[in-house]
Amino acid sequence: MQDAGAAISVRDLTRSFDRPGVPGAGWRRLLPGGTRGAPTVALHPVSFRVERGERVALIGPNGAGKSTTIKLLTGILHPSGGDARVLGRVPWRERTDLAYDIATVFGQKSQLWYHLPARSTFELLRHVYDLDAGVARRRVGELTERLGLRDLLDRPVRTLSLGERMRCELAAALIHSPRLVFLDEPTIGLDVEARQAVRAHVRELNARQGTTIFLTSHDAADIEQVCERVIVMQAGRVAFDGPVSTLRSRYVRGRQIEAHFLVPVDRPVDLPPGASLVDVEPQRWRLEVHEAGAPVGPVVAWLMACGPVVDLTVSDPPMEDVIAAIYRETAGPRVIPGGRP
Amino acid sequence: MATLRFLAHYVRANLEVALAYRAAFAAKVFAMVVNDGIWVAFWWLFFERFPSVEGYGFRQIVLVWAIGTTAFGLSSGIAGGASTIAAKIASGDLDFYLVLPKPPVLHLVVSRMDPGGIGDALFGIATFAFLARPSAREAVAFAILVVIAASIIVAYAVATNSIAFWAGRADTIAEQAMFGLITFSTYPERLFSTPVKAVLYTVVPAGFVSFVPVALVQEWDWGWAAVLVGVAGGSLLGSKAIFDAGLRRYASGSILAMRG
Numbered sequence: 235m236q237d238a239g240a241a242i243s244v245r246d247l248t249r250s251f252d253r254p255g256v257p258g259a260g261w262r263r264l265l266p267g268g269t270r271g272a273p274t275v276a277l278h279p280v281s282f283r284v285e286r287g288e289r290v291a292l293i294g295p296n297g298a299g300k301s302t303t304i305k306l307l308t309g310i311l312h313p314s315g316g317d318a319r320v321l322g323r324v325p326w327r328e329r330t331d332l333a334y335d336i337a338t339v340f341g342q343k344s345q346l347w348y349h350l351p352a353r354s355t356f357e358l359l360r361h362v363y364d365l366d367a368g369v370a371r372r373r374v375g376e377l378t379e380r381l382g383l384r385d386l387l388d389r390p391v392r393t394l395s396l397g398e399r400m401r402c403e404l405a406a407a408l409i410h411s412p413r414l415v416f417l418d419e420p421t422i423g424l425d426v427e428a429r430q431a432v433r434a435h436v437r438e439l440n441a442r443q444g445t446t447i448f449l450t451s452h453d454a455a456d457i458e459q460v461c462e463r464v465i466v467m468q469a470g471r472v473a474f475d476g477p478v479s480t481l482r483s484r485y486v487r488g489r490q491i492e493a494h495f496l497v498p499v500d501r502p503v504d505l506p507p508g509a510s511l512v513d514v515e516p517q518r519w520r521l522e523v524h525e526a527g528a529p530v531g532p533v534v535a536w537l538m539a540c541g542p543v544v545d546l547t548v549s550d551p552p553m554e555d556v557i558a559a560i561y562r563e564t565a566g567p568r569v570i571p572g573g574r575p
Numbered sequence: 576m577a578t579l580r581f582l583a584h585y586v587r588a589n590l591e592v593a594l595a596y597r598a599a600f601a602a603k604v605f606a607m608v609v610n611d612g613i614w615v616a617f618w619w620l621f622f623e624r625f626p627s628v629e630g631y632g633f634r635q636i637v638l639v640w641a642i643g644t645t646a647f648g649l650s651s652g653i654a655g656g657a658s659t660i661a662a663k664i665a666s667g668d669l670d671f672y673l674v675l676p677k678p679p680v681l682h683l684v685v686s687r688m689d690p691g692g693i694g695d696a697l698f699g700i701a702t703f704a705f706l707a708r709p710s711a712r713e714a715v716a717f718a719i720l721v722v723i724a725a726s727i728i729v730a731y732a733v734a735t736n737s738i739a740f741w742a743g744r745a746d747t748i749a750e751q752a753m754f755g756l757i758t759f760s761t762y763p764e765r766l767f768s769t770p771v772k773a774v775l776y777t778v779v780p781a782g783f784v785s786f787v788p789v790a791l792v793q794e795w796d797w798g799w800a801a802v803l804v805g806v807a808g809g810s811l812l813g814s815k816a817i818f819d820a821g822l823r824r825y826a827s828g829s830i831l832a833m834r835g
């Protein structure tokens with residue numbers, strides 16, 4: 235796989251984890267780990283490719299293998315099998331060299347020194363990345379400007395709010411101007427405003443410097459507002475890989491029609507063919523037309539006949555619903571190896 | 576060189592933390608000094624009554640104590656992160672260090688500083704200076720030897736903590752192993768039989784942490800000094816190799832950490 239041009243190329247990557255079993259009998263109880271159960275397969279063979287400068291979201295329900303994928307691509311974990319290149323390097327073999335070119339942000343963990351101001355962590359990171367004092371100063375200045383850190387840098391990190399800390403966290407991750415950034419649930423736990431700040435900055439990073447973005451999230455807006463492409467994982471496999479726009483049509487057929495009435499209207503008894511009710515309030519009905527591309531004209535006409543319509547909107551289902559549909563699909567019987575494409 | 580500067584900045588960051596909690600830090604250092612002082616007072620009273628035990632006098636005990644406490648103090652005072660490695664392997668907290676440049680084991684070792692260790696080191700140095708009344712040559716030898724001994728202790732901690740890569744949880748094993756090394760290092764070599772000594776010059780390297788340095792402070796020997804430097808270098812490289820071999824087995828957010 236000579237894919238020096240791609241930011242990330244992954245081929246048949248697999249990873250299993252030993253499952254600690256029940257302790258053995260007799261003297262074997264003293265052995266660490268006990269008898270092993272069957273290993274958990276976190277990744278079945280997974281393959282995909284990300285070009286430089288792309289913004290890709292990796293989504294999927296809990297336990298799908300998103301974090302495992304990121305940990306393999308950053309060299310934190312060694313794979314059970316398969317091959318991967320990140321910026322032309324094999325992450326687990328050339329981890330330290332790769333570290334100069336990439337950044338990793340874990341939404342649930344902090345790399346800032348808790349008791350010190352963020353500025354001290356930056357200073358330490360300057361030496362970790364062998365940055366020139368001048369270069370580092372300019373870079374910190376730039377990040378301070380864009381992330382609005384002016385009043386935060388000199389306060390001990392433990393006194394910062396989660397959102398403020400996350401902005402410092404981003405700055406710490408970006409201090410060495412990485413060419414590729416991995417973000418594992420970067421907006422988890424943040425309020426609306428802080429989420430928007432993180433998204434805006436990640437977008438800007440990509441627009442200004444062409445930085446490749448690879449993020450995981452359960453938040454629909456992270457995907458819609460930051461990424462152009464989505465990879466859906468389900469039980470350790472890639473179930474979908476394509477533009478955000480086609481994600482909708484893959485998982486949710488049809489469109490939604492919402493009608494507002496001038497006066498309350500009784501709940502309908504019959505529905506036009508191909509439509510179903512999503513939500514009914516006396517003055518507002520929401521319907522779904524099942525087949526993508528099916529004409530909505532008859533349904534609109536039917537609604538007009540039901541009562542005095544004052545407003546009518548036809549729309550794609552919201553991204554939340556799309557994601558919910560994806561997660562629902564996996565929630566059924568657990569995928570059996572070889573059972574799904 | 577760049578590596579040394581990077582290590583120095585870790586120490587600086589640790590000192591900044593200590594400074595931010597000046598009172599707590601000073602209290603811990605002081606508590607350790609008092610704790611150590613009680614021991615020396617005990618030996619002092621002991622030798623007042625029995626001036627020599629098996630040919631050992633108070634000065635020998637002082638040397639064993641001074642070198643031991645200083646070396647162990649330096650190792651945990653500067654490289655206190657070494658003894659946290661097992662817990663971090665089990666909890667998956669190695670992740671941060673793995674995504675940074677520079678060998679992760681270096682980050683880990685200097686990521687924490689134990690104030691008690693600083694207290695030990697200060698006490699050890701004071702004990703040596705005031706109770707052993709060293710000559711200039713002895714003082715220079717002491718300064719060099721405690722640093723070498725401390726690096727062997729750090730290597731030992733890294734190696735024993737790395738067992739966690741294979742055993743899942745090893746913080747207690749590593750702790751016991753360190754405790755064993757400390758215990759054997761605080762008694763004179765003469766007390767041990769040959770088979771025990773064989774162990775003390777290999778798996779539990781009290782010989783190189785304590786016996787050899789104590790002998791060398793009393794009487795310099797280039798041959799033994801060279802052996803000691805070789806052992807220190809070898810064990811540092813060896814422990815790093817063990818750690819790096821273990822990394823291939825690292826499971827990150829390991830659920831093993833949740834087992835009782």
Ligand SMILES: Nc1ncnc2c1ncn2[C@@H]1O[C@H](COP(=O)(O)OP(=O)(O)OP(=O)(O)O)[C@@H](O)[C@H]1O
Binds near residue numbers: 251295299301826
């Ligand atoms: N260290 C580990 N030891 C054992 N099993 C693990 C380990 N890490 C992950 N797994 C298992 O591998 C699978 C994938 O986990 P992973 O953390 O990659 O999921 P995820 O997609 O990131 O989920 P989430 O949305 O909850 O973060 C899960 O079944 C999980 O239980």
Ligand SMILES: [Mg+2]
Binds near residue numbers: 300301302418
């Ligand atoms: Mg995850």
